[in-house]
Amino acid sequence: MVRTESAGPGRTATLSDVAQLAGVSIATASKAINGRDEVAPATRRRVLEAAEQLSFTPNQLARSLLAGRTGTVGLLTSDLEGRFVIPILMGAEDAFGAGQVNVFLCDARGDAIREQHHLKALLNRRVDGIIVVGRQTDPRPSLGTLPVPVVYAYAPSDDQNDLSITPDNRAGGRLAVEHLISCGRSRIAHISGDPAYAAARDRLLGVRDGLQAAGLELVGDAMFSVWSEHWGRDAAALLLAQHPEVDGIVCGSDQIARGVLDTLRDLGRSVPEDVAVIGYDNWEVLATNSRPELTSIDANLQQLGRTAAKRVFTALDDEQRSGTEYQPVRLVIRGSTIPRR
Amino acid sequence: MVRTESAGPGRTATLSDVAQLAGVSIATASKAINGRDEVAPATRRRVLEAAEQLSFTPNQLARSLLAGRTGTVGLLTSDLEGRFVIPILMGAEDAFGAGQVNVFLCDARGDAIREQHHLKALLNRRVDGIIVVGRQTDPRPSLGTLPVPVVYAYAPSDDQNDLSITPDNRAGGRLAVEHLISCGRSRIAHISGDPAYAAARDRLLGVRDGLQAAGLELVGDAMFSVWSEHWGRDAAALLLAQHPEVDGIVCGSDQIARGVLDTLRDLGRSVPEDVAVIGYDNWEVLATNSRPELTSIDANLQQLGRTAAKRVFTALDDEQRSGTEYQPVRLVIRGSTIPRR
DNA sequence: GAAAATACCGAAATGCTTTTCGGTACGTTA
DNA sequence: TAACGTACCGAAAAGCATTTCGGTATTTTC
Structure with missing residues (x-):
């Protein structure tokens, strides 16, 4: 059977049980347990012993009802499968110590109706705030x-009166190209994913920023299609055919980069000696299992989640912000841009 | 600023506000809103209008306090990054309609102390049940x-008095090998991951079951090391050197299978014509991006999560079970075992 | 037209904790 | 000894919604 009853009296102990066992009033028991100082040491000891004996734990529901705060946040996401929400979720979850704040997870599956349902449920449960996580930027x-306060993470809100936190894709694109340049590359191409994504467009802007600052130009046109390994392979073949002189490729995602590496290998180009390749997202399972391992841009999503959660609670304390904050990204260097010793 | 105040009276409306506005007692207002029938139609209308006007939503905290049920479950996981917990989490989350039951997510990071903290927090919040999700089987x-009832998902409990639900790895191994046999293969090898994992050992048992039933034997020894592409590549090279006659490979994971495919390609063996390859886990991003796409065993994890959540609530209604349930797995056929037309 | 039944509504209890405030009992000061 | 202060404790209200049960007012029945 699913074990469900404590050995005790069948029911979880309440404060009044503790008070009765200790021979004091409920008020005194409460004070003793919560460390208030209007209680004699001996009494406190009796109460604490009673509480221990009954393994009493205060009912957060009653507590929250009174306090008007629940110590919970709702996390409303549009797709859990997505690789991006998970680190954000982790960050939000541990923004405060374990067990201080708890996260209600709601997956709307990209459906607006479902999202409204979840939203209502969260408000009924009196969450202290809500973090909305989108799957694209x-x-x-x-x-x-x-x-209650709302913070938009990853996907910003379309309303500038809201507070949004999103990764700085433009800076990421620039960082990637600057790294290739610092590796001595000057004939750099860009293979990216679906141009309908702001992420793809922003990263390209960053790439151009970086090239321009170095007085360089992109080799060929930026190549867009979908975020897949297959496209990476095809695009690389195309690119090499038209521009065999290329010596650095900035990829829009790690998946694309994996495909690019495949094709380069098939064509007998060695990475990073002949061509340096850099990915985007730093998706460990892809980046660390390729030959060679993949240099990539990491969007610091876990940090982003932490920041979002913190913002929710500082908003409660009345320090309110708005607009879109851009979260810095970072470069993770591996063998696809720097030869392994 | 983070927008936080409704345009209204600064405070969320309570039932008593509604009652006052409608000119009835609190009791009547409650009945009207909850569809109880001891209230005159005209009165009900007045109340509902008042509720609408104040955009009243009942406070779940107060409701739960009275009912003794919160409509929440805690999901205690040991690592969120893991690829396995996510589908389980999704399944648990949508086991009931949107907004009916909400999930508290807690990530213990594999730390027992943290787990205890989270557990305590969940109990304080009076969750109706707990689902414990491990990262290995x-x-x-x-x-x-x-x-409260506890259900162990993916990783079973070591206590048979608990209820556990875990994927049937042995059946999965058998299913994989049977599929290869049905594709006309008879010289089958097995490359798997870390033998410290029960998953690795169970899958091997299933593979042997399947071979034995067909009167076959494994080609070479089962190969164990780690769950990575690198190992898959190395193992395949080793295998082909020692047993060039092999015509089917059951891999312990999709990652390993990816590595195997890589090596087969390097060695000029075509898949699936010369060698059929099957993975395990059906990790979409790996399985659908390889050349050829990867046939794999899917553990139905989302279904597992749904089942776990359902079990928690049926346990509440006193239909209690114990022991370990094995969740069936399924075969997903792609190009690595059946030639594409 | 009187008795009984029905329909509708409201006071109050319930669930559990926290906090305020009033009250003993004891000791201290003049 | 009278007046006062301190230390400790408990009754009660507050937080919000639900439910029971008793009570009017209205209708039905004979």
Whole structure:
């Protein structure tokens, strides 16, 4: 059987049970347990012993009802499968110590109706705030004005009165190209994913920023299609055929980069000696299992989640912000740009 | 600023506000809103209008306090990064309609102390039940007897008095090998991951079951090391050197299978014509991006999560079970075992 | 037209904790 | 000894919604 009853009296102990066992009033028991000082040491000891004996734990529901704060946040995401929400979720979850704040997870599956349902449920449960996580960095519709603070993470809100936190894709693109340049590359191409994604466009802007600052130009046109290994392979073949002189490739994602590496290998180009390749997202399972391992841009998503959670609670304490914050990204160097010793 | 106040009276409306506005008692307002029938139609209308006007939503905290049920479950996982917990989490999350039941997510990071903290927090919040999700299929320590039902998912509990739900790895191994046999293969090898994992050992048992039933024997020894592409590549090279006659390879994971495919390609063996390859886990991003796409065993993890959540609530209604349930797995056929037309 | 039944509504209890405030009992000061 | 202060404790309210049960007012029945 699913074990469900404590050995005790069948029911979880309440404060009044503790008080009775200790022979004091409920008020005194509460004070003793919460460390208030209007209680005699001996009494406190009796109460604590009683609480221990009954393995009493205060009912957070009653507590929250009174305090008006629940110590919970809702995390409303549009797709859990996505690789991006998970680190954000982790960051939000541990922004405070274990067990201090708890996260209600809601997956709307990209469905607006479902999202409204979840939203209502969260408000009914009196969450202290809500974090909305999108699956792309394109702006998403605002939830409007709610009785609790809302922070938009990854996908910013389309309303500048909301607070959004999103990775700085433009800086990422620039960082990638600057790294290739610092590795001595000057004939750099860009293979990216779906141009309908703001992420793809922003990263390209960053790439151009970096090239321009170095007085360089992109080799060929930026290549867009989908975020897949297959496209990476095909695009690399195309690129090498038209521009065999290329010596560095900035890829829009690690998946694309994996495909690019495959094709380079097939064509007998060695990485990073002949061509340096850099990915984007730093998706460990892809980046560390390729030959050679993949240099990539990491969007610091876990940090982003932490920041979002913190913002929710500082908003509660009335330090309110708005607009879109861009979270810095970082470069993770591996063998696809720097030869292994 | 983070938008936080409804345009209204600064405070969320309570039932008593509604009652006052409608000119009825609190009791009547409650009945009207909850569809109880001891209230006149005209009165009900007045109340509902008032509720609408104040955009009243009942406080779940108060409701739960009274009902003794919160409509929440805790999901205690040991690593969120893991690829396995996510589908389980999704399944648990949507086991009931949107917004009916909510999931508290807790990531213990594999730390027992942290797990205890989270557990305590969940119990304080009076969750109706707890789902414990491990990252491997090896048995994990039981949480012991708790005041709410507990279901162990993926990683079973080491205590048979608990209820555990885990994928049937042995059946998966057998299914994989049977599929290869049905594709006309008879010289089958097995490359797997870390033998410290029960998953690796169980899958091998299943592979042997399948071979034995067909009167076949494994080609060479089963090869164990780690769950990585690198190992898959190395192992395949070794295997082909010693047993060039091999015509089918059951891999312990999709990662390993990817590595195997790489090596086969390097060695000029075509897949699936010369050698058929099957992976395990059906990790989409790996399986659908390889050349050829990878046939794999899917553990139905989302279904597993749904089942776990359902079990928690049926346990509440006193239909209690124990022991370990094995969740069936399924075969997903792609190009690495059946030639594409 | 009187008795009984029905329909509708409200006071109050319930669930559990925290906090305020009033009250003993004891000791201290003049 | 009278007046006062201190230390400790408990009754009660607050937080919000649900439910029971008793009570009017209205209708039905004979």
